[in-house]
Amino acid sequence: MSSITFAGNLAEEVELRYAQNGRAMARFRVLENRRTRNADGEWVDAEPNAWRVQVWGDMAENVAASCHKGDRVHITATSRPTSGQIKRPGRPADRRRSTRAKFLSASASTR
Template sequence: MDARVTISGNVGGPVELFTTPTGKSRAVFRLACTPRFQRQGSWTDDQTIWMRITCWRNLADNVAESVNKGDPLIVTGKLRSAVWDDDDGHHQRLEIDADIVGHDLKRGVAVFRRVARTDDPEDADSAEQDPQELAGEPDALAAV
């Protein structure tokens, strides 16, 4: 069973768009989530949580064209754990394979522009990804 999550936050940097060896699009960006709470009558920021977000295919192309650093977003997808070893030791981080990405309209306004559909089933939006798609990509295991 997949762990599905929804998270909101601000984009922490530019969206990076890649093309896999099989020609599929992959977009990656970081989302900063800073919980706020009231303490003794004043608002305080808690520790910022950084989450790596990965999008595939049509969603990746649309995110790369629509999302900029600082944008408030809401992201829904599958929670994943990435684990790897390198010269610096053993690493692990949580990531979200996004199914849905949208601007948080509580914090601003947006203009929607529909993209022409294709009938190619390979273009269907899906967070399901074959690990072989990452082979040979420069940041496939790099820490964000």
């Protein structure tokens, strides 16, 4: 399992659900803005990276209560393949399970 760290803004409201055993799970997407140089050497906006993230347990409830669409977050996550990726090797992994989430937006700490 690989780890990845990235920062970005929440693209949507956090979706909080509970498993049959009562354990909380939150899902959300983070957009990470990128800048590149064009042919003239000027910096321009590039297509953002979009990350789908899951968090579990107390962290899921904290993220759902504290973070809202547009808030800046810093995520450290592990990457693991979905069952579809195991059955179809070569399909890019796009789901991350967060092991740590930090709220960077001032608004996140005041809600």
